[in-house]
Amino acid sequence: MAHSALIVIDVQASFLHRPYWDETDVPAFRQALLALIDGCRQHGVPVVHVFHEEGEGPFSAASGLVRPLDWLPTNAEARFTKHVHNAFTDTGLGPWLTERGIDHLIICGIRTEQCCETTARVASDLGYQVDFVTEATLTFAMTHPRTGRRHTAEALREHTELVLEGRFARIATVPEVLASLKERGDA
Template identity: 65%
Template sequence: MSNSNTAVLSIDVQQSFPARDYWREDDVPAFRERITTLIDGATKKGCPVVRILHEDGDGAFSRASGLVKPLDWMPPTHAVEFVKHVHNAFTDTGLDRWLRTRGIRKLIVAGIRTEQCCETTTRVASDLGYDVDFVGEAMLTFPMTDPRSGRQFSAAEIRERTELVLRDRFARIATVEEALG
């Protein structure tokens, strides 16, 4: 990782999620270990960490909820914080300008939810010309049920599908160690 042209995007690792009925603790310990290792490793290498938070008018994600702030265990280290109001971290946030004025061309994406804001940010970043490492092991998501078929997809299945559709088209699928390497 070249610290002069790489940034970590920590997406939506915020207190809004535990307030949602779909929140599950089962994968949180592994997620916590992986994302904190990524952030701590990037910080040691002089790579900026960009904190992204999601805010909208919906309950736990509204400003008034007081929950649009990092989970208590997240490392406090970050170079800048952006608040987004849509699924990707670029639309109307100033993120692209911030990255380009610093010569950052490579992004390491981690956070919550794998198939929503992390995937959408990855696709937009790729379309904007950034090289992206998608670090699925430093992401968290939750089981989902297809309303038509009734089939439940596990968090692992959702991550596998997301990595499949992004791999070598929008991003390099990387482990924490590969992204920091």
């Protein structure tokens, strides 16, 4: 039997102060993420918050913005702070998971193709079984610095699914993850 944990990455107020912040996809993201959190709680799966912190600006500790977005439930079983793109390096997450016998991670959060994808790759390399719940991730359009080509948030999500599926993670919807938790008999 797998023991699971929901890893909620960078769902923090810092992003509201970035020039690329766009509310367009937030309602669907919020709905999917809250359903995932609620479903995991119903299955006894611990919810872990990971927040990104850096030296200055809206991601600095001094900014007061390295905190959950107002609508995110704050009753997580654990909270970790990261300073790089993945949730494992120098955070204490790995030992916390090991102490609890957790070998299956459900990954969601902000910046699909950055911190969420990087965490999924590192988790897979460390031997975790990974479910990547794209609908419970959020990202923003980006412009290629050399070509000037604009990549939509949808295109970035699709690319992330392409490179993760079958290599580093199983791409799953919220209902698929919750159904698999029931099948696993998790917690």
